[in-house]
Amino acid sequence: MLRRFTRSVIIFIILFHSYVYASSASLNDPLPSWHDHAIKKAIIDFVQTVTDTTNKDYVPPEDRIATIDNDGTLWVEQPIYTQMIFIMDRIKALAHTHPEWQHLEPYQSILHHQAEHLNAANLEHLFAVTSQGLSTKEYISLIKKWLATAENPHFKKHYTELIYQPMLEVIHYLHEHHFMVYIVSGGGQDFIRAFSPTIYHIPLERIIGSSSQTQYLYQHHAAHLIKIPKPLLICNNEGKPEAIHLFIGKKPIIAFGNSDGDRQMLEWTQSGKGKHLMLLVHHDDGKREYAYDIHSKIGTFSKSLFREAKKQHWHIISMKNDWKVIFPFER
Amino acid sequence: MLRRFTRSVIIFIILFHSYVYASSASLNDPLPSWHDHAIKKAIIDFVQTVTDTTNKDYVPPEDRIATIDNDGTLWVEQPIYTQMIFIMDRIKALAHTHPEWQHLEPYQSILHHQAEHLNAANLEHLFAVTSQGLSTKEYISLIKKWLATAENPHFKKHYTELIYQPMLEVIHYLHEHHFMVYIVSGGGQDFIRAFSPTIYHIPLERIIGSSSQTQYLYQHHAAHLIKIPKPLLICNNEGKPEAIHLFIGKKPIIAFGNSDGDRQMLEWTQSGKGKHLMLLVHHDDGKREYAYDIHSKIGTFSKSLFREAKKQHWHIISMKNDWKVIFPFER
Numbered sequence: 001m002l003r004r005f006t007r008s009v010i011i012f013i014i015l016f017h018s019y020v021y022a023s024s025a026s027l028n029d030p031l032p033s034w035h036d037h038a039i040k041k042a043i044i045d046f047v048q049t050v051t052d053t054t055n056k057d058y059v060p061p062e063d064r065i066a067t068i069d070n071d072g073t074l075w076v077e078q079p080i081y082t083q084m085i086f087i088m089d090r091i092k093a094l095a096h097t098h099p100e101w102q103h104l105e106p107y108q109s110i111l112h113h114q115a116e117h118l119n120a121a122n123l124e125h126l127f128a129v130t131s132q133g134l135s136t137k138e139y140i141s142l143i144k145k146w147l148a149t150a151e152n153p154h155f156k157k158h159y160t161e162l163i164y165q166p167m168l169e170v171i172h173y174l175h176e177h178h179f180m181v182y183i184v185s186g187g188g189q190d191f192i193r194a195f196s197p198t199i200y201h202i203p204l205e206r207i208i209g210s211s212s213q214t215q216y217l218y219q220h221h222a223a224h225l226i227k228i229p230k231p232l233l234i235c236n237n238e239g240k241p242e243a244i245h246l247f248i249g250k251k252p253i254i255a256f257g258n259s260d261g262d263r264q265m266l267e268w269t270q271s272g273k274g275k276h277l278m279l280l281v282h283h284d285d286g287k288r289e290y291a292y293d294i295h296s297k298i299g300t301f302s303k304s305l306f307r308e309a310k311k312q313h314w315h316i317i318s319m320k321n322d323w324k325v326i327f328p329f330e331r
Numbered sequence: 332m333l334r335r336f337t338r339s340v341i342i343f344i345i346l347f348h349s350y351v352y353a354s355s356a357s358l359n360d361p362l363p364s365w366h367d368h369a370i371k372k373a374i375i376d377f378v379q380t381v382t383d384t385t386n387k388d389y390v391p392p393e394d395r396i397a398t399i400d401n402d403g404t405l406w407v408e409q410p411i412y413t414q415m416i417f418i419m420d421r422i423k424a425l426a427h428t429h430p431e432w433q434h435l436e437p438y439q440s441i442l443h444h445q446a447e448h449l450n451a452a453n454l455e456h457l458f459a460v461t462s463q464g465l466s467t468k469e470y471i472s473l474i475k476k477w478l479a480t481a482e483n484p485h486f487k488k489h490y491t492e493l494i495y496q497p498m499l500e501v502i503h504y505l506h507e508h509h510f511m512v513y514i515v516s517g518g519g520q521d522f523i524r525a526f527s528p529t530i531y532h533i534p535l536e537r538i539i540g541s542s543s544q545t546q547y548l549y550q551h552h553a554a555h556l557i558k559i560p561k562p563l564l565i566c567n568n569e570g571k572p573e574a575i576h577l578f579i580g581k582k583p584i585i586a587f588g589n590s591d592g593d594r595q596m597l598e599w600t601q602s603g604k605g606k607h608l609m610l611l612v613h614h615d616d617g618k619r620e621y622a623y624d625i626h627s628k629i630g631t632f633s634k635s636l637f638r639e640a641k642k643q644h645w646h647i648i649s650m651k652n653d654w655k656v657i658f659p660f661e662r
Contacts, residue, residue: 189580204579207580214577216573218595221601223601223602242547246520248536249520249535264554268547270552271552
């Protein structure tokens with residue numbers, strides 16, 4: 001228990017340090033973890049242009065919308081989405097009350113550590129099983145507890161330490177320039193909300209993600225929203241511009257993604273009237289993180305997306321060549 | 332045309348004037364259109380308490396969530412919701428391309444000015460007929476055009492002039508104290524977005540309302556969201572706390588409503604941890620506006636809501652006794 005506490009304190013100090021570092025660094029260089037290549041210059045030029053009241057491309061603060069994908073754009077998504085690991089850990093934690101799961105798919109695969117057999121339909125089902133009947137408050141509290149202790153087996157780090165330092169600097173830089181920075185993720189909205197305010201400094205009302213329906217319950221002067229296993233929003237592909245309209249009602253002027261699921265969000269951003277900037281993180285650093293694109297099941301960056309990016313002049317960020325460090329703990 | 336332009340300029344001057352008036356007045360009295368009775372005092376006490384860093388009930392700005400209903404709370408809803416008049420006017424405008432409507436319900440009733448025969452199912456159908464196939468941009472543009480010219484037959488005013496001056500002052504007062512003020516309405520989100528930034532000074536991303544699904548369309552480098560006739564959110568009754576969780580993820584600390592449809596939003600607000608304030612506008616001024624409650628089909632304020640309000644110490648605002656003026660143009 002004491003070790004765990006010490007560990008938490010150390011993580012807090014590291015994160016706080018990285019935040020303060022980003023703050024002070026920004027006086028000189030707003031993006032110190034980025035190499036001084038074309039993309040860093042493009043981001044800084046863009047922000048300077050749209051915030052310069054004398055520039056013809058000036059954008060008032062109320063229209064400075066930034067949308068950023070989460071998995072693979074703000075934190076690690078390999079070998080499998082963090083939320084999936086949470087869900088599988090929930091299945092394991094609940095298994096003693098469900099002896100039948102030992103011989104029933106997809107539970108059997110999870111309990112015997114053969115998660116590679118899972119498919120998208122399994123995931124939706126598992127999400128429902130592990131969340132239904134819980135209140136939104138209970139669910140978020142479970143996620144917080146899990147994030148405080150679970151470790152990524154490859155990096156031997158907490159999942160909330162596996163966030164990209166260069167992207168933290170981008171968020172901070174955009175906030176400093178009065179952008180409204182939203183996360184727009186195919187992942188679960190409540191899942192991201194469990195850590196986003198402390199880790200990314202992005203408040204709950206700016207988290208857009210996939211979500212299930214809830215049912216309002218009012219008993220004995222207490223009000224709850226109970227999660228029910230019916231999808232409400234699937235915030236991926238076409239679902240991203242649809243959710244952006246629903247939550248924001250304005251087009252982003254800058255958008256970051258990393259995979260085919262972000263394509264429509266970038267098109268939506270590009271279709272806006274004024275100046276805009278579209279960027280894709282390319283995972284090409286097998287040494288410091290992972291190298292994957294067209295053949296990956298998670299975070300597919302298809303040939304067709306490469307072609308569209310090139311044609312539309314979307315920037316492709318090379319993690320290997322554009323980022324000096326990947327994670328805050330490297331510094 | 333020139334008359335219409337002159338009219339628009341006059342309206343702009345009136346609204347601008349009311350905004351400036353609210354701004355300057357707030358130096359002394361933040362709510363000049365409210366009589367100095369208990370409710371005005373309760374609102375001011377509440378805002379002063381939660382924004383006082385030395386008070387045990389202090390609430391940091393990121394948690395200062397205010398939610399306000401629209402129809403009947405911010406503007407007139409009698410004898411029928413403004414959005415319904417818009418929809419009926421759309422049916423009339425489209426009627427020449429649908430000769431069959433002359434003998435087909437519910438169109439026939441609308442075309443022959445017998446709208447009192449309409450029911451909720453009709454309305455949903457009519458909403459679908461008048462919006463499907465339009466892009467969100469086209470739809471909002473149609474609403475803006477309509478609002479610029481349509482007149483309320485009773486008051487002989489534009490609908491956007493029929494907003495409650497005392498509530499404008501509340502919005503302004505809350506904004507001045509760094510509250511995030513959201514509209515949470517059973518009415519259509521896109522409909523409210525068409526006028527809310529200019530009339531209420533509430534930005535698009537803070538408008539929560541009922542909405543239909545959209546379909547993303549990308550052709551020839553242009554991106555559109557096309558309205559499809561499937562409801563996505565019905566933001567009334569239980570739908571209000573559900574939507575508040577979806578859009579904000581935090582409980583409001585102050586909430587205003589006026590009818591049974593706002594009950595769950597007020598309960599949700601009340602169930603929060605810290606200090607909170609719940610208020611209901613009671614339409615009891617048949618002379619200056621309308622007098623209605625338990626028997627009204629629009630904006631029902633049932634006996635049961637009166638009982639709950641009393642039991643839970645929710646404030647009931649008397650339009651007759653608490654408000655010096657109702658509309659900006661009265662001053």
